[in-house]
Amino acid sequence: MSISFSGKTLDGSLFPPEVQGSIQLSYSRFWPRHRHDELEMNLVEHGTARYLLADRVYDLCPGTVVWLFPGQYHTHTDASPGYRHWVVCCRRVLIERMQAWGEAVPPSDDEPEGSFCRVLSPPDAKVLSDLLYQVEQIPGEETTRFYTGLTYAFATAWSLFSRSPHGEGQVLHPAVRQVIALLRQPEGDQLTVDAMARRVGISVSHLSRLFREQTGFALPEFRNRERLRRFHRLMTENPTRSLLDAALESGFGSYVQFYRVFCQEMGVSPVAMYPVRVKPPNLLPRHRSRP
Known part of the structure; x- marks a missing residue:
């Protein structure tokens, strides 16, 4: 079973x-x-x-x-x-x-x-x-x-x-725990690495090195995985919503960025996992800059 x-x-x-x-x-x-x-x-x-x-x-x-x-x-x-x-x-x-x-x-x-x-x-x-x-x-x-x-x-x-x-x-360093907690909140997703380093009271280089050593992820990689987790939650709650809307609400700056991260992490395209009636756009009809 x-x-x-x-x-x-x-x-x-x-x-x-x-x-x-x-x-x-x-x-x-x-x-x-x-x-x-x-x-x-x-x-x-x-x-x-x-x-x-x-x-x-x-x-x-x-x-x-x-x-x-x-x-x-x-x-x-x-x-x-x-x-x-x-x-x-x-x-x-x-x-x-x-x-x-x-x-x-x-x-x-x-x-x-x-x-x-x-x-x-x-x-x-x-x-x-x-x-x-x-x-x-x-x-x-x-x-x-x-x-x-x-x-x-x-x-x-x-x-x-x-x-x-x-x-x-x-055991995770307190600064790493704080950054993980920040990145798991929508408002924390908006912060640059510089802003997060100031928030936890250590240098950018120290934070980046410590975060990778303890979690196995670079900060941008972990940020994108948290965005992907939010995307899965949104699509589970409402399977009929558009992939583009869910991707942008999850924190991705564009559909292209979302598509690249999704395929890299899941091994399939978004449409393969979440079939939709209308195919998502191929380019960038909407774009927002993200750190």
Whole structure:
């Protein structure tokens, strides 16, 4: 059983009420910033990537297990070619089943303190990977068997995670956190890099270097990804609106700029993901300068 994210904005439940959990081997290299009501566990099989959370960055490599909680917005990015990882999600009912079995369980908080990213030993990573493959192969109609297997996989993952060496992740510098918060607000999108540097009290060169080191993005790249996230949200709320209007409202200065960023990040054209009756213009009927 798997879920489809398709790069669109998500802030709620991953699946219908009757579904208790899901598992899939994902090859997606970029998922925009999102959160969901279900607890999520990832196991990295191949390649490297990063998770950007509100206050820290998780660096991922083969064998890494990450737990993502319902209150945590997270962006999966900076993945290497061929990157793949297991994405396993479950509702609270499966965690309660783990407790009924007498198993240790992850924290019940929506946004617990601390780091929940550790690298398993190669033997432990293989044990968990093999188990996830077995659960993923259970036919969809065998729901009792599937959810029992999924619960056991979660219990095993938490047990292996708990006995692995602690990793704190990279805590974000206060200036980087402030700039991220600014860029996630429409008014912050209007600020130049100079203005943001003055706002957080450090030099432009220091801010640019620090931001790239800690997030893996140049400031303009992160700004455009936030604009793209706003675009996905606007189109999800109103699928019939024009792509041009949504692009400009998201903060892009022109359709050409939006089209270039969209294709680069999503791997398809905007029309391929959001079919419309009237094709968007090819050039620049409306233009606004952006920093």
